[in-house]
Each structure stands twice: as structure tokens, then as C-alpha cells.
Amino acid sequence: MTTRMRAQPGERPDIVSGRSRRFMTEGPGFALLMLLPALLVLGFVIGLPMIKAVILSFDTITFRRPAAAGTYGVHNYARLMSDPDAWGAVLRSALYMLGTVAGSVSLALGAALLTHRVIRLRALARLTFLLPWTVPAVVTALVWGVMYDGNFGVINRLLDFVPFVNGQDWLIDRQTALAALIVAQVWNEFPVAYIFFLAGLHSIPEELYEAAKIDRAGAFARFRFITLPQLRYIIAVIVILLMILGFKAFPIIFILTGGGPAGATETLTVLTYNTAFRSLDFSYSATLGILAVLVSIVLVLGYLRVMARADTGKGGAV
Amino acid sequence: MADVAFKGVEKSFGNVTVIHGVDIDIADGELVVFVGPSGCGKSTLLRMLAGLEENTGGEITIGDDVVSGLPPKDRDIAMVFQNYALYPHMTVAENIGFPLRMQGMSAAERRQRVTEAAGLLGLETYLERYPRELSGGQRQRVAVGRAIVRKPRAFLFDEPLSNLDAALRVQMRKEVKLLHRRLGATMIFVTHDQVEAMTLADRIVVLRAGRVEQIGTPDDIYRRPANSFVAGFIGSPPINLIAGTVELRSGSAVLVPEADPALAFPLPPEFDLAPGCRITLGIRPENLILVPAGKGRDLEGIIVFCENSGQESAVTLELGGLQLVASLWGDEPPAIGDRSGLEVRPAHILLFDDSGTRLKRNGET
Numbered sequence: 001m002t003t004r005m006r007a008q009p010g011e012r013p014d015i016v017s018g019r020s021r022r023f024m025t026e027g028p029g030f031a032l033l034m035l036l037p038a039l040l041v042l043g044f045v046i047g048l049p050m051i052k053a054v055i056l057s058f059d060t061i062t063f064r065r066p067a068a069a070g071t072y073g074v075h076n077y078a079r080l081m082s083d084p085d086a087w088g089a090v091l092r093s094a095l096y097m098l099g100t101v102a103g104s105v106s107l108a109l110g111a112a113l114l115t116h117r118v119i120r121l122r123a124l125a126r127l128t129f130l131l132p133w134t135v136p137a138v139v140t141a142l143v144w145g146v147m148y149d150g151n152f153g154v155i156n157r158l159l160d161f162v163p164f165v166n167g168q169d170w171l172i173d174r175q176t177a178l179a180a181l182i183v184a185q186v187w188n189e190f191p192v193a194y195i196f197f198l199a200g201l202h203s204i205p206e207e208l209y210e211a212a213k214i215d216r217a218g219a220f221a222r223f224r225f226i227t228l229p230q231l232r233y234i235i236a237v238i239v240i241l242l243m244i245l246g247f248k249a250f251p252i253i254f255i256l257t258g259g260g261p262a263g264a265t266e267t268l269t270v271l272t273y274n275t276a277f278r279s280l281d282f283s284y285s286a287t288l289g290i291l292a293v294l295v296s297i298v299l300v301l302g303y304l305r306v307m308a309r310a311d312t313g314k315g316g317a318v
Numbered sequence: 319m320a321d322v323a324f325k326g327v328e329k330s331f332g333n334v335t336v337i338h339g340v341d342i343d344i345a346d347g348e349l350v351v352f353v354g355p356s357g358c359g360k361s362t363l364l365r366m367l368a369g370l371e372e373n374t375g376g377e378i379t380i381g382d383d384v385v386s387g388l389p390p391k392d393r394d395i396a397m398v399f400q401n402y403a404l405y406p407h408m409t410v411a412e413n414i415g416f417p418l419r420m421q422g423m424s425a426a427e428r429r430q431r432v433t434e435a436a437g438l439l440g441l442e443t444y445l446e447r448y449p450r451e452l453s454g455g456q457r458q459r460v461a462v463g464r465a466i467v468r469k470p471r472a473f474l475f476d477e478p479l480s481n482l483d484a485a486l487r488v489q490m491r492k493e494v495k496l497l498h499r500r501l502g503a504t505m506i507f508v509t510h511d512q513v514e515a516m517t518l519a520d521r522i523v524v525l526r527a528g529r530v531e532q533i534g535t536p537d538d539i540y541r542r543p544a545n546s547f548v549a550g551f552i553g554s555p556p557i558n559l560i561a562g563t564v565e566l567r568s569g570s571a572v573l574v575p576e577a578d579p580a581l582a583f584p585l586p587p588e589f590d591l592a593p594g595c596r597i598t599l600g601i602r603p604e605n606l607i608l609v610p611a612g613k614g615r616d617l618e619g620i621i622v623f624c625e626n627s628g629q630e631s632a633v634t635l636e637l638g639g640l641q642l643v644a645s646l647w648g649d650e651p652p653a654i655g656d657r658s659g660l661e662v663r664p665a666h667i668l669l670f671d672d673s674g675t676r677l678k679r680n681g682e683t
């Protein structure tokens with residue numbers, strides 16, 4: 001629908017003077033004008049630090065060579081290319097990301113499937129699953145830190161009752177540290193996915209399930225042929241959102257292990273932090289930050305693509 | 319294919335009973351239409367037969383099997399829903415083929431059966447489309463295709479045509495009838511539209527508030543309604559119902575309407591009627607004949623309203639305190655405000671007693 005009026009008889013449509021004013025008062029120019037203040041603030045808040053970071057990544061601001069400040073060049077990027085620690089961190093970020101996404105999505109989907117048909121105690125069931133989300137990541141980290149403790153942590157205490165499974169120093173053992181962090185992160189973030197899935201499940205018409213029952217589909221077939229395809233855009237959106245969250249994750253890792261033991265949990269974000277504030281190599285840290293931004297941009301582009309497809313209604317409800 | 323029977327079937331939701339002991343026998347290969355006003359329990363009956371609801375009393379059988387308690391997939395029935403309930407993420411071919419896929423049929427065999435069913439419904443060129451790319455009528459056909467692609471023991475239709483426009487509805491009605499003839503299948507068709515019921519059915523089941531009012535052929539239902547509810551529900555424009563008292567006037571019985579005691583409708587002699595008893599006279603609009611006014615007519619009124627549909631005019635006549643509708647076929651509709659005489663075709667008079675039950679004529683079985 002267009003809001004613009006047709007030329008009335010008697011009005012001369014060839015008069016242009018009114019048109020540019022109209023562009024600013026009701027056309028796309030008007031929209032731009034209204035958005036301008038917000039864009040300016042956003043540009044200032046987001047754009048300026050970004051530019052500063054880019055500049056910093058070409059500079060040489062490091063504690064080891066204070067005098068080198070102001071020496072611009074691509075040396076930080078050259079170093080990044082051949083830095084095994086950096087690429088190891090990227091790999092650990094990827095593992096962390098995939099682990100948290102897989103864990104959160106399956107846990108959230110399972111919880112949503114379990115609770116969305118519950119009628120009695122519905123509010124309680126949902127509150128239970130939403131609760132972890134309300135806990136700040138810092139608190140989550142501290143609580144899991146206590147639970148993971150090798151000597152008096154509740155996890156090892158419980159494992160005492162399970163035959164043939166021994167307790168571990170979960171956060172100190174190189175084999176288990178990253179997985180232990182992933183579990184804590186999943187516990188903290190899966191409620192986001194849970195509420196999305198719950199809403200998604202509610203939007204699937206009951207009639208589809210009834211039709212499928214008549215068509216002799218069993219419970220698993222109904223899940224596989226109705227629920228999953230109907231949820232696929234929500235799942236795709238959630239997966240990418242959680243990938244972004246997982247890739248950016250910082251507080252839980254930082255508080256529980258700080259990247260240790262011996263770098264076994266040093267993801268790109270933690271490495272970036274450690275480079276800046278432990279090694280005090282600010283320029284290289286900025287370079288690592290730029291790398292993280294590039295990865296994030298790829299993820300965001302994927303997200304936008306999925307959203308665009310979902311908007312055009314490909315396979316959406318009739 | 320199989321016969322279907324409801325025996326004393328009841329259904330309660332919580333402590334609200336919505337089906338009160340329904341008995342219906344449906345023969346193998348029969349097309350039976352359940353008709354009744356909205357909320358009378360048609361869908362509930364169908365859903366209990368399909369296994370989407372459990373009956374809380376009585377027994378439902380398909381073929382020789384008591385199906386109460388069985389899940390839908392073990393009942394081997396197909397159902398077409400009012401809103402089609404097509405799988406939106408599947409193409410037409412996948413929708414129609416879904417029941418076969420659930421049976422574990424091979425893809426090749428499936429394709430052949432789907433093509434067959436699509437051919438029957440004129441859907442061949444739409445097989446790769448998604449439901450959202452189809453018109454309402456086409457979606458309806460896909461839903462029917464999904465039902466006929468396997469050979470179920472019975473087909474259930476829950477108001478499948480009510481979302482279609484009038485012309486399409488008439489066409490689909492015909493197609494359902496033809497389909498029934500071609501497949502020779504047991505079909506149960508639910509509708510609130512009495513015209514649909516009359517035109518489609520081998521037999522009609524008229525329901526009201528969870529009870530069966532009458533089961534019979536369309537002709538039975540129309541000409542020999544069991545009671546005044548059935549008489550009033552079936553037929554358009556609806557039957558004229560005149561409540562009054564029987565009186566004797568010069569040796570023959572007449573009905574004196576409550577609404578206007580100055581009037582008297584002669585009653586046919588084939589009824590045993592005691593003077594003074596309260597009855598309701600029913601006469602369908604096509605059995606009231608408009609005749610020129612004057613000449614010492616018993617019944618004469620003023621034309622107050624006329625609904626002209628082209629082929630037929632429903633003319634409302636005011637006789638004192640009474641309004642009657644007569645239908646006029648083919649003729650030019652009369653002018654409003656005119657006086658007109660009225661004749662009743664006595665052979666078509668229906669009488670209902672105080673409780674609404676139709677009184678039989680002497681000699682009627």
C-alpha cells in the first residue's frame with residue numbers, strides 16, 4: 001500500500017517543486033531523517049571503538065617495547081598468521097561453541113517437548129527450566145566452580161555412589177576442563193532456547209498432529225515429520241544465536257579456569273583478554289579482537305540469511 | 319471397506335455430557351451425512367470414530383472390531399478436516415503420499431499411487447507445489463487425495479466444504495458424490511448445511527444436542543420428518559409451523575392458530591384428532607399456493623415481503639396475526655402490499671403433537 005495520493009484532476013503532476021519536499025516529509029527521506037539521531041548515537045557508540053581497535057591493531061603498543069608505540073604496520077597480522085596459540089584458541093572457541101550449541105539445543109528441545117503439553121503445574125515446570133537463565137553468568141561460574149571441586153565438590157560426592165566411575169579434578173584435568181566449562185555454559189544459557197522452542201511448539205496447529213495420527217504416524221514419526229520441520233527455522237535461528245553467544249563467551253571460562261590448565265581452555269576471547277591484560281600487548285590483542293569480529297560477522301550473516309528465508313515463509317504455516 | 323456402528327455411544331468432557339447415547343448403523347459402502355446445528359456433537363462423534371477422542375460410554379465398531387480404546391492408527395480410517403490440515407512443509411505429492419510412507423511403502427510404489435490419486439482429483443500439474451501455493455479448492459482436493467490414496471475401511475469428512483465459496487462448494491459436493499460412487503466406500507460426511515446433507519446422502523442422521531433426532535433417506539427426512547425439529551431444520555425456506563387447537567367446524571376438523579383465533583385451517587380427514595387438543599401444523603412453502611384474492615376464500619392475506627432468487631421467490635404473507643411463507647416457482651414475483659388468496663395442499667400437511675412428534679396419517683406405516 002502506498003500512502004502517496006494520486007494526482008487530483010486539476011493538480012499539475014509535472015510540478016517538481018513539491019516532490020523533493022514530499023521526499024523529506026513522507027518518502028524514504030523522511031524515514032531516514034527520523035532514524036538519523038539513533039544512527040548517529042549508534043555510529044558513535046559502536047563505530048568509534050571499532051575504528052579505534054582497527055587502528056590499534058596496526059600500531060605497536062606493548063609493554064615489552066614501550067618505545068615502539070606509533071610504529072604502524074601489518075606486523076601484528078603477520079604474527080597472527082603463524083601464531084599456533086592464536087589458531088589453537090580459535091579451535092578451542094569452535095569446540096566450545098559447538099559443544100554449547102549441541103548441548104543447549106538438545107537440552108532445550110527435550111525440556112520444551114516434555115513441558116509444552118503439561119497442563120497441571122505448568123507454571124512450575126516452566127519456571128524450573130527458566131531459572132538458570134536468571135542466574136548471572138558470574139554466579140553460575142562460582143557455583144559450578146564449587147560443584148566441580150575435586151575434594152568436596154558435590155559432583156564427585158555423587159559419583160562416589162556410582163560404581164566404576166571415579167571422581168576427577170574436573171577443572172584442573174586437561175582432558176575434562178573444556179567439557180566441564182561447556183556444561184556450566186549450557187546450564188546457564190539453554191533457557192533462552194527453551195522459551196523459543198516452547199513458543200514454536202505452541203504455534204504448531206494441533207490439527208497437523210491429528211491428521212498425522214489418522215495417517216498412521218507413530219509418536220516418533222510425528223516428531224520427525226511434523227515437529228522438526230515446523231520448528232526448523234526456529235532451530236536454525238537458535239543455533240546461530242547460540243553460536244554467537246558461545247563464540248563470545250567469556251565470564252564462565254574466565255572465572256573458572258582463566259584459560260588454564262596450561263591453555264587447555266584458552267578460547268579466542270580469553271586469549272584476547274590475556275594478551276591485553278596479562279601480557280600487556282595491546283596491539284596484538286586488538287588484532288586478535290579483529291579476528292573475533294570477522295568470525296562473528298560471518299555468523300551474523302548466516303543469521304540474517306536464515307531470518308530472510310523464514311520471512312519469505314518458505315515452508316511456514318499455510 | 320467396512321460397516322460402522324455406534325451403540326449407545328456417550329461422551330462427556332469433564333462433567334459435561336455432550337453425546338447422550340447415540341445409536342447409528344452404517345452399512346458397508348454407504349454415504350451417510352450427519353447434520354445438525356453447530357455444537358450438536360457431529361465433530362465429536364466423528365472424532366470418536368477416528369480415535370481422536372475416546373467415547374466415555376457405549377461401543378463403536380468398524381467391521382467386526384470394537385475400536386473403542388484403539389489409537390487412530392489401528393482403526394484404518396481416513397479423515398478430511400475442515401481446515402484441510404495439510405502438512406505445510408510438504409509438497410502436494412508428499413502430502414498425498416504421507417499415509418503410504420507411514421505404511422512403509424516403497425518410493426516407487428508410492429509415486430504410482432500418488433499419481434493415480436492425483437489424476438482422479440485433477441491435481442497432476444500441482445504435485446510439486448506447496449499447500450500455500452494452492453487455492454482453497456485445490457487444498458481441499460489434496461486433503462481428499464491424502465484420504466483416498468490408501469484404501470481405508472471408512473472415510474470421514476468433517477465439514478470439508480464449509481470454507482469454500484458457494485460455486486466451488488456445489489462442484490465439490492458433486493465430486494464427493496462421484497468419488498463415493500467410484501470407490502464404493504463407506505463414507506461419513508458431517509455438515510451443518512442441510513442442502514449439502516440432502517444432496518449428498520444415501521441416508522441422513524439428524525442430530526440435536528448430542529441426540530439422534532432421526533435417521534432416514536433424504537426423502538424420508540424431508541417428507542416424513544420424525545418431529546418438528548427435523549421438519550424445521552431441513553428445508554429452505556423453512557417449513558411453516560402453526561401452533562393451535564383442533565376444533566370441529568360443520569363436522570370437519572380445523573386448526574385454530576394461537577396467533578390469530580379468527581383464522582381456521584382445514585385439516586385432512588386422515589388424522590384421528592380429538593377436538594380441543596393442541597397440535598402444530600407444518601406446511602412447506604412449496605405446498606402453499608398463491609391464488610387470486612376474493613371469491614370467498616378461507617385464507618387471504620397481504621404480501622409483506624418477497625425474497626426473489628431468480629428461479630424461486632419466497633413470498634411472506636401476513637394473515638391476521640400470522641406470517642406464512644409460500645414459494646413461487648418460475649412466475650413473476652407478486653408486488654408487495656397486494657392481497658392474495660392462499661391454498662394449502664392438504665396431502666402435504668404435517669401435524670405434530672404437543673411434544674413435537676409427528677402424527678401419522680391413518681394407514682401410514
Ligand SMILES: Nc1ncnc2c1ncn2[C@@H]1O[C@H](COP(=O)(O)OP(=O)(O)O)[C@@H](O)[C@H]1O
Pocket residue numbers: 331336354355356357358359360361362363
Ligand atoms: N475438547 C472439548 N472440551 C469440552 N467441550 C467440548 C470439547 N469438544 C467439544 N466440546 C463441546 O461438545 C459439543 C459438541 O461439539 P462438536 O462436536 O464440535 O459440535 P459440532 O461439530 O456439531 O459443531 C459442544 O457443545 C462443544 O462445546
Ligand SMILES: [Mg+2]
Pocket residue numbers: 360361362477
Ligand atoms: Mg464441528
